[in-house]
Amino acid sequence: xxxxxxxxxxxxxxxxxxxxxxxxxxxxxxxxxxxxxxxxxxxxxxxxxxxxxxxxxxxxxxxxxxxxxxxxxxxxxxxxxxxxxxxxxxxxxxxxxxxxxxxxxxxxxxxxxxxxxxxxxxxxxxxxxxxxxxxxxxxxxxxxxxxxxxxxxxxxxxxxxxxxxxxxxxxxxxxxxxxxxxxxxxxxxxxxxxxxxxxxxxxxxxxxxxxxxxxxxxxxxxxxxxxxxxxxxxxxxxxxxxxxxxxxxxxxxxxxxxxxxxxxxxxxxxxxxxxxxx
Numbered sequence: 056x057x058x059x060x061x062x063x064x065x066x067x068x069x070x071x072x073x074x075x076x077x078x079x080x081x082x083x084x085x086x087x088x089x090x091x092x093x094x095x096x097x098x099x100x101x102x103x104x105x106x107x108x109x110x111x112x113x114x115x116x117x118x119x120x121x122x123x124x125x126x127x128x129x130x131x132x133x134x135x136x137x138x139x140x141x142x143x144x145x146x147x148x149x150x151x152x153x154x155x156x157x158x159x160x161x162x163x164x165x166x167x168x169x170x171x172x173x174x175x176x177x178x179x180x181x182x183x184x185x186x187x188x189x190x191x192x193x194x195x196x197x198x199x200x201x202x203x204x205x206x207x208x209x210x211x212x213x214x215x216x217x218x219x220x221x222x223x224x225x226x227x228x229x230x231x232x233x234x235x236x237x238x239x240x241x242x243x244x245x246x247x248x249x250x251x252x253x254x255x256x257x258x259x260x261x262x263x264x265x266x267x268x269x270x271x272x273x274x275x276x277x278x279x280x281x282x283x284x285x286x287x288x289x290x291x292x293x294x295x296x297x298x299x300x301x302x303x304x305x306x307x308x309x310x311x312x313x314x315x316x317x318x319x320x321x322x323x324x325x326x327x328x329x330x331x332x333x
Contacts, residue, residue, distance in 0.1 A: 084114050085135045085187045090177045093190040099199040101165045106177050106190055108160055117180045118148030121162055127174045129192035148180040169197045170326035200323040208234045210314040218302045218324040226250060232257050232296045237316050242309060245283035255297040259284035262291040268305040268321040273332045299328040
């Protein structure tokens with residue numbers, strides 16, 4: 056009889072200990088003060104963030120926690136609590152930027168690695184140390200971007216450009232990824248191997264007229280490439296280099312006549328081979 060009683064007590068204790076975890080209550084403040092509409096813009100070794108702050112004026116907050124992680128956490132931890140092993144990028148709650156605009160905040164992160172995927176989200180921190188619900192988690196890959204002038208082929212030392220090195224080179228250099236020439240009133244971008252069959256081959260795709268270099272951050276290719284492409288100011292193009300990396304370029308301006316002619320291009324270069332993501 057004693058054994059039966061003891062077994063019953065142990066069973067009851069195990070049932071209590073192994074029961075469902077206590078339900079975490081989410082307060083209206085943790086929902087109403089959750090940051091929203093997170094935007095993340097990558098650059099070379101850095102990124103810029105902006106998010107909306109809809110928190111009512113009668114609720115006091117300490118600031119925001121920015122989470123920059125090598126793997127996503129939103130699916131596993133969508134609520135208002137996080138395990139201690141997940142720590143924010145900022146050592147203390149970020150109080151916000153110095154901009155007088157109260158309905159959004161901005162934050163920049165530097166010294167990141169190009170070609171590495173980061174997962175980013177933001178949470179509001181309340182005065183008691185508790186957290187709000189998170190923003191939507193966004194993944195970004197930092198990559199080089201910039202602008203360069205491209206001189207007419209063989210007219211100047213800046214008549215080619217190496218995306219991998221981020222610098223101007225000669226059109227017939229073994230580092231070059233593209234050159235340009237003008238014929239019958241039309242400007243062309245072309246693959247270096249057209250000048251010399253022993254140097255690098257690039258492939259070109261037209262993306263059409265664009266409002267900026269940042270249009271079409273990610274897309275699939277459904278058209279065949281060419282080794283030379285007629286180009287126009289205000290249009291963007293995709294370049295696949297001999298290394299298998301993609302660069303997106305936009306013709307920002309064209310000026311000059313004959314061999315004095317030059318193009319100004321903006322570009323974004325993806326350092327991960329075969330990845331079309333900008």
